[in-house]
Each structure stands twice: as C-alpha cells, then as structure tokens.
Amino acid sequence: MSRRVALVGAGPGDPGLITLRGFELMCSADVVVADFLIDERLKQHIPRHVRIVDVGKRPGRNSMSQDAINAELVRLAQTHNLVVRLKGGDPFLFGRGGEEVDALLRAGISVEVVPGVSSALAGPAFAGIPVTHRGLADGFLVITGHRHADAPLDYDWRSLVGSGLTIVILMGVAHRKFIAQSLIEAGMDPATPVAAIESVAWLEERSIRTTLAGVADVALSSPAVMVVGRTAGLELPWKRSTTLAGFKIQLLRPFDPSDELALRLRDRGALVVQAPAIEVQDPSDGGAALRSAIAAIQEYDWLIFTSKNAVERVVKECHDLRSLAHVKIACIGTGTQAALGRHRIGCDLMPPDFVGESLVESFPPGQGRVLLPRARVGRDVVPHGIRAKGWSVDVVEAYQVDIGTPRITLDQARMMDLVIFTAASTVDAYRQQYPGVMPKYAVAIGSVTASRLRSAGVESVHMAREFSVDGILELVENLHASIETS
Incomplete structure (x- = not known):
C-alpha cells in the first residue's frame, strides 16, 4: 500500500460539518496531525488506536513553525500508510495547506486534498x-x-x-x-x-x-x-425555528456516535456535547469470567442486562446466539432493549420503571439460576432482591468504568444550560471532572441518580415521567419552554 498524506478540511467546529470523505479518511488513518482549532466533539470520532499529534498554533504560546510542521508531515508519511492532516475550515483558505502540499510533493509523497467548510x-x-x-x-x-x-x-x-x-x-x-x-x-x-x-x-x-x-x-x-x-x-x-434552538446540553454517558438521544436533540436545534463522565473499559480479568459464564450458558434460566454496555460484551463473547434460545432475558431501560434489538435478541421482561428496584419487584419467584453480567462495581439491589425471591444469582464482571478525561473546559462546562446524568456514578465523576461547577439544570435518569444530585447540592433536578428517549425529549422540551418564558 502506498504511503500518503490527506489534507482534510475539518470545518469550523461542529463535527457535523466535516465532509463524508474527510470523515472516512480521519477514521481510517494511522495518525492524525491536528490543528488547535479542531473541536473535541470531532476528535471523539477518531478511533482510540489512532495516534493524534497536536501541532496547533496557540496565541501567546510557543508553537511549531510551519517549516517544522511540514517536516513532521514528511517524517510521519515515511513510516505510516495514511497520515491525515486535520485542518480547521478549508485547507487552502488561509490554512497554509498549499505550503504543506508543496513540501510533501517535493518529498515524493502522495497527497490527497479534501476541501472543508470554511468559517467564511x-x-x-x-x-x-x-x-x-x-x-x-x-x-x-x-x-x-x-x-x-x-x-x-x-x-x-x-x-x-x-x-x-x-x-x-x-x-x-x-x-x-x-x-x-x-x-x-x-x-x-x-x-x-x-x-x-x-x-x-x-x-x-x-x-x-x-x-x-x-x-x-x-x-x-x-x-x-x-x-x-x-x-x-x-x-x-x-436557528430559532426549532424547539430547542441554541439550548446547550451536556450528555454524560459513554460516547456513541449513533446515540439516539443525542441525534434527536440535535434535530430539535440543541447544541449537544457528548462529554462522557465515565469511560467503559475492558474487565479487570480480561473477560475470563464472562467467557466462562457464557460457555456454561445452558445452565442458566435467566440472563439480566442492566445496561447496553453489558449487552455488547456478552454478544461479543457469545459466538453462536442460538445458545441463548432457552434463556429468558430481562433488561432495564429502552436503551438496553434497543441494544438487544440491534442483535435481533428479544426481551422477556422489562420493568415499568427503569431502575433496579422495579426489576426486582417485577421479577418472578423461582429456584433456578440467573446470570447478571454488569460493571465491576455496581449497586447490589438487583442481585440481593432476586436472591430473596429464591433464585441463585451469579454476578459476573463484563466491563469496568473509569472517570473519563474531561472533553470540555471548566468555562465551557459552566456555559451548559442542561446536563443529563444517566447514573449515580456520572454524578460523582462529573464533580471530579469539573470541580466547583454546578449544573444550572439537571435531568436525572432514575431516582437514585436524582437523590445523588440533590445531595451534591444541585437545586434544579428533573426526572422524566418515562425513562426513554421520548420521555427525556418531552421533559427537555418542556423545561426549555419554561425557561424561555420565565
């Protein structure tokens, strides 16, 4: 495969403004050489294994000269198949893209230029x-x-x-x-x-x-x-013709480019920042316990999912979904149910309220075995409650969560109009990521999360009538309307 460098115009900020070709190249690069004016919301789409080299010029700080950037691009191109030079706006509009292309061509390196949307x-x-x-x-x-x-x-x-x-x-x-x-x-x-x-x-x-x-x-x-x-x-x-025009919303759950809630909020004009409070990591044992449990899945009567993260981990370890044919499946939340649906897996039981207490209340009494794959650390309401109903419950670590790297600055966090907290753990993580920042308005998914927010001193805490995408959208729109008229 020939080595090449692609100069990609990233647009002026919003990740939705990068071209399809630019996005394809960015996601398939071996290394991305990025300007300072590349929004973190776009960087989140760069696969984790891709190295990001920051060559941005910042006012008042020592920065790489253009000659040094040219030399770095040539050097990287000599050891990588695809180097993407990610530039704010358009590469050829006051972006010195012409100088970089000239240097690369003189070094005998293949180049592709992808125009971008200019702030002009x-x-x-x-x-x-x-x-x-x-x-x-x-x-x-x-x-x-x-x-x-x-x-x-x-x-x-x-x-x-x-x-x-x-x-x-x-x-x-x-x-x-x-x-x-x-x-x-x-x-x-x-x-x-x-x-x-x-x-x-x-x-x-x-x-x-x-x-x-x-x-x-x-x-x-x-x-x-x-x-x-x-x-x-x-x-x-x-912009003001949409129901959530200009409303700045921070969504704290792990980043997912196809997150339905984020997409539908944007459709209504909201400025959505997917800045995860927590990051999903591989289980501490490398998945050994989960693989062992899935290998013995025939011994279980029920399989319980409390998050979509557990769904993805189980499906990854389950090499033949027919092995789940005899197992009844319970799940909490429409997001978890949707994750099952993407793999053509049905759900036999979903409680009316998307919290562990409701699942325990809805779960039938019995004497068989239940498998609960979940995060390494989690609430024990579900396993304790189901055991009290006569079942034998095996809790298996499917993944672990860590506090995520802040994706926005403290000043940007203070600018947000609304923060959506998806679990009690996101409340604790948010406080560590943005010390001293108090959300203006908070939406809590579940009563446990709401209680944690109130104990943290957040005054305006709201809960949807239904913990689904539609329920949260209705709540956010009503809240925005009340703020606009107050």
Whole structure:
C-alpha cells in the first residue's frame, strides 16, 4: 500500500460539518496531525488506536513553525500508510495547506486534498446572513485581516468598496479599527452594516451586530468572522425555528456516535456535547469470567442486562446466539432493549420503571439460576432482591468504568444550560471532572441518580415521567419552554 498524506478540511467546529470523505479518511488513518482549532466533539470520532499529534498554533504560546510542521508531515508519511492532516475550515483558505502540499510533493509523497467548510461561509450562515442576496450583493470577497509577519494590509480599498460585494474578513479582530477606517476613507458609508461571529460552530459562538463606524468600539474576541456590506443587515433567524434552538446540553454517558438521544436533540436545534463522565473499559480479568459464564450458558434460566454496555460484551463473547434460545432475558431501560434489538435478541421482561428496584419487584419467584453480567462495581439491589425471591444469582464482571478525561473546559462546562446524568456514578465523576461547577439544570435518569444530585447540592433536578428517549425529549422540551418564558 502506498504511503500518503490527506489534507482534510475539518470545518469550523461542529463535527457535523466535516465532509463524508474527510470523515472516512480521519477514521481510517494511522495518525492524525491536528490543528488547535479542531473541536473535541470531532476528535471523539477518531478511533482510540489512532495516534493524534497536536501541532496547533496557540496565541501567546510557543508553537511549531510551519517549516517544522511540514517536516513532521514528511517524517510521519515515511513510516505510516495514511497520515491525515486535520485542518480547521478549508485547507487552502488561509490554512497554509498549499505550503504543506508543496513540501510533501517535493518529498515524493502522495497527497490527497479534501476541501472543508470554511468559517467564511459557515459564520454568516449560522448568523442568518446570506453572503449573496438578490438586489443586495451579487458576490462576495474573502480577505485576511492579518498578514504574515505583520505585513501591512495594503489592499486596493477603493476597488473593494467599488465592487459592491459583501466583504468577509477572517483574522481581522485585532486590526478592525484600521480596516474600518480604510473602507470609510475609500468611500464606504460609515453606517454600512457589520456582523461579527465569534467562535463559529463552537460552544462559545456569539453574533454581534454593529456598523462600520462602530465596529472598533464593540468588544470582540478571536477567532471571529466579520461580514461587511448590505447583506450583513439581514437576519434570517433559521436557528430559532426549532424547539430547542441554541439550548446547550451536556450528555454524560459513554460516547456513541449513533446515540439516539443525542441525534434527536440535535434535530430539535440543541447544541449537544457528548462529554462522557465515565469511560467503559475492558474487565479487570480480561473477560475470563464472562467467557466462562457464557460457555456454561445452558445452565442458566435467566440472563439480566442492566445496561447496553453489558449487552455488547456478552454478544461479543457469545459466538453462536442460538445458545441463548432457552434463556429468558430481562433488561432495564429502552436503551438496553434497543441494544438487544440491534442483535435481533428479544426481551422477556422489562420493568415499568427503569431502575433496579422495579426489576426486582417485577421479577418472578423461582429456584433456578440467573446470570447478571454488569460493571465491576455496581449497586447490589438487583442481585440481593432476586436472591430473596429464591433464585441463585451469579454476578459476573463484563466491563469496568473509569472517570473519563474531561472533553470540555471548566468555562465551557459552566456555559451548559442542561446536563443529563444517566447514573449515580456520572454524578460523582462529573464533580471530579469539573470541580466547583454546578449544573444550572439537571435531568436525572432514575431516582437514585436524582437523590445523588440533590445531595451534591444541585437545586434544579428533573426526572422524566418515562425513562426513554421520548420521555427525556418531552421533559427537555418542556423545561426549555419554561425557561424561555420565565
């Protein structure tokens, strides 16, 4: 297989903005060389075995020079089949992608370039600004507001003004006063609308409306996209047309790109951050106990699943699902039931409330054997309660959970409007990940989780009437509506 480097435009933040080809390459890479402006929400999709090399340039910190980055790409390409250079926005729009391609080609390395969505277009679009609009602007220009080595911004300002086109400025926050003065001196009306969009498609995204005369006096932070022209006076608030528009929700359960709750929340306009409080790890014995139990599955009458993680571990060890034909299956929660369904496995018993106490209450008395594969550490309500009904219960470690690495900063955690806690363990982990941060609103899956939140001092704790995706969606939408009207 020939060695190659792919320059992939990651888009400006939201992982949904990367192209399909870019995503395919990122997920099949041997190593990913990432910019600073690559959102953690996108990095979560990179397989765990893939090495990530950070070459991002950060303001005020020593960073790799472009020549050093070029050399690193060449070096990595010589020892890996596929190196993905993951760049914010588009590789060839002020991203120095051309310099990297040139260096790679001169070194005899095959290159693929995957264009990306630029903040020059995404920023205005998210702010409800079309960069072209019939009767207002027949085209647009993209210019940089900061040149290499602080070279002067010696544009032909009169030509820019005379074009009548929308002007999109990247990296221009620091020089916005000079840019505005230059445009006004070249004949542009000081009252010309200006929009600035900070941190496009990130959690911190913010839009500011002003005029050319006033842009120097408004507080702006980098990175920001500035839009100058008549279209900047438009505001097509498409984001506010959804029921959860702009609602920032943190989901704490282990990351799953196909998580139904996360997907349906996004469909309603919520900004969902899948920042797991816990991470699922292999069992401490390497799976020996679980393999032994599955090998003897004929000896069991019931198989109980309390999480979808246990389902996946059991299915992985069960090489022929026909061996489960005689076993009755109980599970807690629609998520667990859905995991069984993905493997064409039915469920004989699911309690009305998705907690261990309800399962014990619903479970029939008997004298046979029950297998309970679960996390290494868990509540003993289910095994103790079922044993009290006459059954012999074998609790087997199927996986273990550790506190996850924080995916967002403390400041970002404070920005979240709502945090969804899926188990009592996520409450404890959250407090360790984000010390001193108190959720504004919390949704608890189960009474045990709700009790743990209240004991931790969280004041606004809410529980769905039904612990299902539909039940949580209904609760979140009602809660959002009440906040909006309060």
